[in-house]
Amino acid sequence: xxxxxxxxxHLIKTRGQQVTLRCSPKSGHDTVSWxxxxxxxxxxxxxxxxxxxERQRGNFPDRFSGHQFPNYSSExxxxxxxxxxxxxxxxxxxxxxxxxxxxYFGPGTRxxxx
Amino acid sequence: DAKTTQPxxxxxxxxxxxxxxxxxxxxxxxxxxHWYRQLPSQGPEYVIHGLTSNVNNRMASLAIAEDRKSxxxxxxxxxxxxxxxxxxxxxNQGGKLIFGQGTELSVKP
Numbered sequence: 001x002x003x004x005x006x007x008x009x010h011l012i013k014t015r016g017q018q019v020t021l022r023c024s025p026k027s028g029h030d031t032v033s034w035x036x037x038x039x040x041x042x043x044x045x046x047x048x049x050x051x052x053x054e055r056q057r058g059n060f061p062d063r064f065s066g067h068q069f070p071n072y073s074s075e076x077x078x079x080x081x082x083x084x085x086x087x088x089x090x091x092x093x094x095x096x097x098x099x100x101x102x103x104y105f106g107p108g109t110r111x112x113x114x
Numbered sequence: 115d116a117k118t119t120q121p122x123x124x125x126x127x128x129x130x131x132x133x134x135x136x137x138x139x140x141x142x143x144x145x146x147x148h149w150y151r152q153l154p155s156q157g158p159e160y161v162i163h164g165l166t167s168n169v170n171n172r173m174a175s176l177a178i179a180e181d182r183k184s185x186x187x188x189x190x191x192x193x194x195x196x197x198x199x200x201x202x203x204x205x206n207q208g209g210k211l212i213f214g215q216g217t218e219l220s221v222k223p
Contacts, residue, residue: 004157031209042201042213043158056210090157097209100146105157 002027004093004106012112013081021076021109025093032074033103034066035090043090049074050097078111086113118202123218126192134187134217136202141182145205149176149187151198152216158201161187197221 005024013019025032031050035043045058049068063079072093078085088110092103119137126132138147146165150158162169162176164185169176175188189196199216206212 033210035211035213042203042216043211045210045212048210056206058210092157092211094209098205101209102148102160102163103209103211105150105159107155108157 004091004104006089006091006106006109008109009107010110010112012114014114015081015083017081017113018077018079019081019111021078021089021091021111023074023076023091023093023106025072025074025091026104029093029095029104030072031094031097031101032068032072033092033094034074034076035092035105036060037088037090037108039087046076048097055097081113083113086111117212118204118214120200120202120214120217122215123220125220125222126189126196128194128221128223129191132189132192132196132219134189134200134219135184136187137184138202138204139183141204143182147176147178147182147185147202148205148211149174149185149200149202151196151200153195153198161200192219192221194221194223 007022033048034046037043047057052068065077068074088108090108092105094101094103148163149161152158164176177186201216204212
């Protein structure tokens with residue numbers, strides 16, 4: 001059983017560019033959440049997708065947007081990249097939203113903005 | 115949002131027990147207490163969760179205070195592979211995980 005997969009593993013972009021990160025959830029999971037983890041910090045919640053809709057959103061600007069496809073995979077898009085967007089971007093999947101559900105994390109995509 | 119408080123770092127010797135504390139005084143009555151850990155260069159991985167009773171699994175034990183305002187993750191015999199950052203994130207309604215800084219556990223041989 002494949003766990004959560006993310007692509008690419010690493011990415012280098014320059015300020016002002018746009019980036020798309022991809023996530024495939026664990027088999028059978030229909031809820032995908034995205035987190036940003038700056039160096040030395042805990043992950044910060046960006047947003048959550050369930051049934052192809054954004055269900056919750058953290059304190060991130062509109063430059064951060066996402067999408068969930070019918071097969072439950074998801075994309076995170078970041079426009080007008082800033083140096084401060086350099087971080088590890090984590091995708092997590094679960095069966096349904098809710099505090100009973102364990103979230104399974106992927107290995108992350110490390111983004112460097114120059 | 116609710117938040118949790120953990121010590122920044124702890125040290126342990128190999129094969130000794132480790133008790134990792136977490137304060138979650140703002141937890142709601144129906145939210146489960148979860149623990150995750152993050153090994154170097156990996157995403158966080160689930161360790162254990164519970165609601166009110168103490169819980170055991172193959173990785174660890176979870177002791178939950180009677181008032182649920184704190185919990186302790188217990189690694190019965192620390193190994194070098196247990197060196198990681200341990201988190202006890204809060205959940206809000208809908209399953210949003212709110213992570214703190216976590217506790218960086220180092221294990222000495």
